[in-house]
Each structure stands twice: as structure tokens, then as C-alpha cells.
Amino acid sequence: MNTPTAQHTAPAGGRKGPRRSTAPHGFTARLLRKKAAAASAGYLLLVVLVTLLASPLAPYDPDEQDLTAALQGPSGAHWLGTGELGRDVLSRLMHGGQITLLGVLITLAVYLPLGVPAGMIAGYKGGWFDRLVLKSADLISAVPVIIVLLVVLSVFTNNESAAMAANGLLGAPLLARVVRSATLGVKEELYVRAAVAGGIRDRVIIRRHVLPRVTGVVLVQASVFGAYAVLLETGLGFLGLGTTKASWGSMIAEASKNIGTDPWLLVPSGFMIISFILALGLLSDGLRDTLAERYAPPADKPPSRRMGRPRGAAPEPLRTEVPDTARVIEDPDPDALLSVRGLTVSLTIEGTPTAVIRDVSFDLRSGEVLGIVGETGCGKTITATSLLGMLPAGGRIASGTILFEGTDLARADAATMRRIRGRRIGWISQDPISSLDPSFTAGAQVAEVVRLHTGCSRKQARERTLELFAKVRLPDPGRVAGSYPHQLSGGMAQRVGIAAALAGDPALVIADEPTTALDVTVQAEILDLLRELQAAGTAVVLITHDWGVLADLCDRAVVMYAGEVVEEAEVTDLVTTPTHPYTAGLLGSDPHHALPGQPLPAVEGAVPPPTQWPVGCHFQNRCPRVTDACKEKPVVISRLVELERSTRCIRPLELIGGPAHD
Numbered sequence: 161m162n163t164p165t166a167q168h169t170a171p172a173g174g175r176k177g178p179r180r181s182t183a184p185h186g187f188t189a190r191l192l193r194k195k196a197a198a199a200s201a202g203y204l205l206l207v208v209l210v211t212l213l214a215s216p217l218a219p220y221d222p223d224e225q226d227l228t229a230a231l232q233g234p235s236g237a238h239w240l241g242t243g244e245l246g247r248d249v250l251s252r253l254m255h256g257g258q259i260t261l262l263g264v265l266i267t268l269a270v271y272l273p274l275g276v277p278a279g280m281i282a283g284y285k286g287g288w289f290d291r292l293v294l295k296s297a298d299l300i301s302a303v304p305v306i307i308v309l310l311v312v313l314s315v316f317t318n319n320e321s322a323a324m325a326a327n328g329l330l331g332a333p334l335l336a337r338v339v340r341s342a343t344l345g346v347k348e349e350l351y352v353r354a355a356v357a358g359g360i361r362d363r364v365i366i367r368r369h370v371l372p373r374v375t376g377v378v379l380v381q382a383s384v385f386g387a388y389a390v391l392l393e394t395g396l397g398f399l400g401l402g403t404t405k406a407s408w409g410s411m412i413a414e415a416s417k418n419i420g421t422d423p424w425l426l427v428p429s430g431f432m433i434i435s436f437i438l439a440l441g442l443l444s445d446g447l448r449d450t451l452a453e454r455y456a457p458p459a460d461k462p463p464s465r466r467m468g469r470p471r472g473a474a475p476e477p478l479r480t481e482v483p484d485t486a487r488v489i490e491d492p493d494p495d496a497l498l499s500v501r502g503l504t505v506s507l508t509i510e511g512t513p514t515a516v517i518r519d520v521s522f523d524l525r526s527g528e529v530l531g532i533v534g535e536t537g538c539g540k541t542i543t544a545t546s547l548l549g550m551l552p553a554g555g556r557i558a559s560g561t562i563l564f565e566g567t568d569l570a571r572a573d574a575a576t577m578r579r580i581r582g583r584r585i586g587w588i589s590q591d592p593i594s595s596l597d598p599s600f601t602a603g604a605q606v607a608e609v610v611r612l613h614t615g616c617s618r619k620q621a622r623e624r625t626l627e628l629f630a631k632v633r634l635p636d637p638g639r640v641a642g643s644y645p646h647q648l649s650g651g652m653a654q655r656v657g658i659a660a661a662l663a664g665d666p667a668l669v670i671a672d673e674p675t676t677a678l679d680v681t682v683q684a685e686i687l688d689l690l691r692e693l694q695a696a697g698t699a700v701v702l703i704t705h706d707w708g709v710l711a712d713l714c715d716r717a718v719v720m721y722a723g724e725v726v727e728e729a730e731v732t733d734l735v736t737t738p739t740h741p742y743t744a745g746l747l748g749s750d751p752h753h754a755l756p757g758q759p760l761p762a763v764e765g766a767v768p769p770p771t772q773w774p775v776g777c778h779f780q781n782r783c784p785r786v787t788d789a790c791k792e793k794p795v796v797i798s799r800l801v802e803l804e805r806s807t808r809c810i811r812p813l814e815l816i817g818g819p820a821h822d
């Protein structure tokens with residue numbers, strides 16, 4: 161007999177309190193609309209009430225014996241008959257529930273407070289604690305629970321409470337393992353990453369953002385384990401190891417002794433146990449489905465974007481490390497707010513640490529907007545997330561520096577990064593709805609960030625939130641503050657996201673394709689907001705696929721291709737006189753230049769993945785100007801000092817009519 165673990169790992173949640181959504185979105189209302197779950201909840205409530213009120217309600221004392229009326233069937237005097245000592249079955253059933261349900265309560269009182277926090281911490285933090293939880297769960301799975309309980313009962317004779325507590329203790333690591341898995345998924349949700357980017361502490365994120373999402377899994381596990389505890393109590397009673405008082409288990413034991421002469425005696429206690437367990441199961445299914453509905457993305461919206469998470473990168477040589485001969489490290493610009501130099505980031509791909517961006521360098525001054533442009537998979541997001549120290553699990557900065565306000569973020573510890581995220585560097589995501597936790601109102605989420613960064617009172621945080629909402633030109637800030645994410649349009653959600661990014665008054669904002677999910681009119685409004693930020697002196701790193709957005713907003717831009725910066729220049733120079741064939745190709749395939757009725761010119765081929773970067777120029781397989789020299793060795797990025805631009809091409813001036821040489 162081993163402790164059960166339910167196979168439900170569906171999205172979960174469930175949280176009460178003033179922030180909860182109201183009907184028709186209310187959790188209880190939706191649960192009660194499920195007939196089986198509603199009937200089960202009603203039945204369980206009735207059983208609990210009758211059990212609690214057994215003393216006034218039961219027609220007889222549960223231990224009152226009447227040997228003249230032993231083993232009788234149902235009658236007017238004894239509705240469910242009598243047992244072998246003439247005790248009233250109905251009264252014993254009502255009182256017996258107290259012992260059985262107390263056993264369930266004790267089990268859960270140990271099981272939940274140990275298993276839930278342990279699982280969330282293991283999943284969220286990883287490391288040695290995670291390994292400990294997994295190891296404990298493996299070990300416990302191999303332990304025969306009944307043997308342990310027999311040992312406990314031999315020490316605490318007939319003490320069912322001790323046995324049930326031990327049962328909870330044995331189940332807790334298994335619960336922790338399930339909660340850990342759910343937490344791993346939640347941890348990658350954009351709104352959790354947005355909270356990390358906002359500088360919110362881990363314990364607050366676990367309590368406010370992870371706990372509501374794993375609550376469903378926990379409820380399902382709790383109901384399955386509760387049903388198991390009922391069975392266990394019954395089993396102990398049946399074996400005569402449990403309490404000597406009336407309990408559902410001891411009633412089963414009594415009935416089984418008399419099964420030959422009076423089979424009826426098994427019916428009331430058997431029905432009680434089976435119906436109770438069945439109702440718990442149906443309720444748990446209802447809870448799971450209701451919570452899954454609650455966190456399912458609306459039908460018209462794609463599922464939330466998650467970051468992939470390869471694990472276990474080790475500081476070994478990278479598969480695609482760049483040789484020193486192919487690096488040019490200039491001194492950082494002394495006036496820059498942010499200076500990135502020679503940044504190489506590795507992720508574990510197919511089990512091997514692999515550079516996914518390498519030798520990335522750029523500068524950004526206060527009040528400047530720097531664009532990062534390139535096709536999908538070129539390394540724009542990894543570059544941005546390394547600035548925030550939020551690489552996917554297993555990712556690490558292999559080399560290079562990220563100087564921001566005098567601190568090298570590439571080497572900053574967790575506490576420094578937490579101080580910088582949200583306060584000095586804000587983050588705006590490309591998926592505004594998924595960046596907000598569906599369990600909280602927009603106002604509550606922004607107020608949380610405001611409080612974190614300013615330490616102000618709740619009231620002041622609410623006022624500041626409304627100011628921020630007005631600043632990002634949200635219509636009716638009060639109404640938006642009280643709305644849940646699903647009640648907001650994409651544009652409104654993005655404004656809320658920008659308000660959250662501005663809550664700490666950061667010097668730098670990283671906007672990762674902030675307009676991709678929005679329609680054209682809303683895009684223009686969001687770009688206006690970013691322009692205002694810039695005018696107020698905030699530096700912005702803008703990741704985009706869109707040359708129109710780039711030309712509209714950015715002062716300078718870096719073009720990335722297959723993990724490398726291939727060109728860096730003022731935007732006007734980039735769009736008018738590109739020096740790298742990739743920049744020229746990208747510009748040529750810009751839909752803004754499409755001619756009616758003519759196919760859009762495209763750069764043939766696809767970006768090679770980091771595992772297949774060629775020696776030499778990464779663009780060689782798609783370049784219309786490729787020569788043998790391009791394939792020989794990694795191409796150094798050269799500074800064209802007079803033109804105030806850099807390019808990673810061995811014939812940088814060829815495209816703009818300069819001398820062509822190999």
C-alpha cells in the first residue's frame with residue numbers, strides 16, 4: 161500500500177479575497193455550475209455537518225448497548241439497524257464520522273503545510289533543495305506505508321491520530337514533487353518573468369503569483385489524499401489497529417465479523433465510505449476543470465508565451481566559442497548609460513553548452529533609443545534578457561561585460577540584479593496580456609511594484625498607480641485599476657505593462673517587440689508613449705522586426721544575424737546606406753517597400769541555428785556577395801570611424817560604392 165499521487169497536473173489556481181473576480185467569472189459560481197461537482201460538494205457538506213452535530217442529532221448514544229436488540233435490520237426504532245452489541249448503527253455512523261474525518265484532517269494538516277511550500281520552493285529556486293525534494297519523494301515511494309504505520313501504532317498504541325499524522329508526513333514529499341512540476345511551468349509564465357524583471361522578491365512572487373496557480377493541483381491532490389486517508393482509517397479499523405471508539409473503520413470491522421449472519425450491517429458503513437470517497441473524487445474533478453478554465457487563454461488569444469528552459473549548463477568550453485582573434489573590444493563609451501562589450505551567452509542545446517549570441521557590443525546613452533533588429537532566432541531576446549540577468553535556466557554569460565551605471569551586470573550577484581530590475585531597468589514584454597497575472601486586478605499588480613520600489617503605504621501606492629495609468633493615457637484609470645487582465649484589450653494591457661515598467665522610475669527600459677501583438681492604431685499610440693519616455697531622458701532598448709518602428713523611434717540600431725551583431729549605425733544611415741549584405745537584404749524584404757502585385761523580395765534561406773553556425777561569416781550561405789574568403793575564419797566587426805558605424809563584413813564599403821577588396 162503506497163501513498164497515492166493524483167495524475168492531475170492541469171493548470172491550477174484559486175484564491176479568495178478582495179481581488180477575486182466576481183460572478184459570472186467567480187470561481188465558486190463556475191464550480192457550482194458543474195452538476196456533479198455541485199452535488200458532491202453539497203453531499204460532503206451535509207456529511208460534515210451531520211457528523212459535527214452528531215451529539216444533538218443522533219437518536220442514541222453510540223456506545224449504548226442493548227443485547228436484546230443485537231443484529232437487527234432497519235426498523236422504526238433503529239433506522240439503519242443495530243450492531244452485534246445492539247448499538248444503533250445510525251448513531252454510530254454519525255459519531256464515527258468524527259473520528260474518520262478528524263483522521264483526514266490530521267493527515268491533511270501535516271501533508272499540505274509541508275508539501276506545498278517545499279514543492280513551490282523546489283520548483284522555483286531549484287538547486288540543492290530541489291534535489292533533496294526529488295530524492296525524498298523517490299525514497300518515500302519505495303517505503304511501504306503500512307509497515308511504517310504499524311511501527312507508529314506499536315509505539316502509540318491505538319493512537320489513530322499519530323498514524324494519520326505519519327501518513328501525512330509520508331505523503332508530503334510526493335505532494336511536493338507534484339507541486340514542484342506545476343511550479344516549473346508557472347515559473348516560465350511571462351507574468352512571473354515580468355514580476356522578476358520588476359525586481360519583486362522571490363518569496364513574494366512565490367506567494368502572490370505561484371501559489372494561486374498551483375492551488376488547483378494542490379486541491380486535487382488534497383482531495384485524492386483525503387480519500388486515501390478515509391480508506392487508511394477504515395483499513396486500520398478493520399485490522400483492529402485503530403481506535404476502539406465508533407469510527408467508520410471500526411464499523412466495517414464489526415460488520416465483516418458478522419457478514420455471514422447479518423450482511424446488512426456492511427451496507428451503511430460501506431455506503432458511507434464509498435459515497436464519501438466518490439464525492440471527493442467528483443469534487444476534485446470539478447475543481448480541476450474549473451481552475452483549468454480559469455487559466456485557459458481566451459479563445460481569441462494564443463496561449464501565453466513561455467521561455468524554453470534547457471537545464472544543466474556547465475561552465476565548459478562552448479561548442480561555438482568565438483576565437484579571440486575574431487573579437488574587437490573597444491573601450492566602453494564614457495558617456496554611455498549602458499555599454500555592452502564582447503557579450504557571449506551560452507545555453508545548453510542538445511546537452512552541450514552552446515553560444516547563442518557571441519561578441520555582442522553596443523553603447524546606449526541616456527535619452528537614446530537603440531533598436532535591435534533581425535530575423536527570428538538571431539539573438540535579440542537573449543541579448544535583452546542577459547541585460548536583466550534573466551536568461552533561461554541553464555543559460556550563462558560566458559564572456560563579456562555589461563556596464564550599466566558603473567556596475568558590470570554580467571558579474572552582478574542576485575541581490576544587485578534585484579535592486580536594478582524594475583528600479584533602474586524596466587521591462588516591457590511583447591505579450592501584454594500574458595505579462596499580467598490573471599488572478600489580480602491590473603491596479604493591484606502595478607501597486608505592488610510601486611510599493612516595492614518606493615516603500616510607500618497601500619493608499620499612496622494606489623494613488624501613484626492611478627497617476628501612472630493617467631501618464632500612459634489609459635482611459636478611466638480607476639476602472640482599469642479594478643479590472644482583471646481578461647477584461648482589458650491588448651492595447652490597454654500593454655499600457656498597464658508600461659505603467660508597471662515605469663513604476664520604479666527606471667533609467668533604461670527594455671521593450672521586447674512591444675507592439676507586435678497590437679493593431680496598427682494602438683501600435684502608434686504605444687510608440688508615442690515610448691517617444692515621450694525618451695523625451696523625458698529615459699534610455700530605451702527596442703527589440704523589433706519592424707523597420708518602420710525602428711525608423712520611427714530609434715536613434716541608432718544594431719542588426720543581429722545568427723547570434724552576432726553584423727552592423728551598428730545611426731538608423732538613417734542603416735536604412736539609406738547599409739554596409740552589410742544582411743542589412744541590405746532585410747531592408748529589401750521589408751513589407752513597407754512592397755509593390756502592389758509584386759512578390760516581396762526575400763533573403764533566400766533561413767537563419768542557421770547556433771549548433772550549425774558556419775566557420776567564417778554566419779551569413780555566407782545566404783549572401784549574394786559571398787567569396788571563399790568569407791568562409792575561412794570568423795569575421796571581425798570593423799569600426800568605420802569616419803562613418804561612425806561598425807560592420808561585420810570583410811568588404812564593408814562595397815555596398816556603398818567604396819573600394820572593394822578581400
Ligand SMILES: Nc1ncnc2c1ncn2[C@@H]1O[C@H](COP(=O)(O)OP(=O)(O)OP(=O)(O)O)[C@@H](O)[C@H]1O
Nearest residue numbers: 468469470507516536537538539540541542552770
Ligand atoms: N531556451 C532556449 N533553449 C535553447 N535555445 C534557445 C532558447 N532560447 C533561445 N534559444 C536559441 O537562441 C537563439 C537566439 O534566440 P532569441 O530568442 O534571442 O532570438 P530572437 O532574435 O529574439 O528571436 P524572436 O524574434 O523570435 O524572439 C535562437 O537560435 C534560439 O533558438
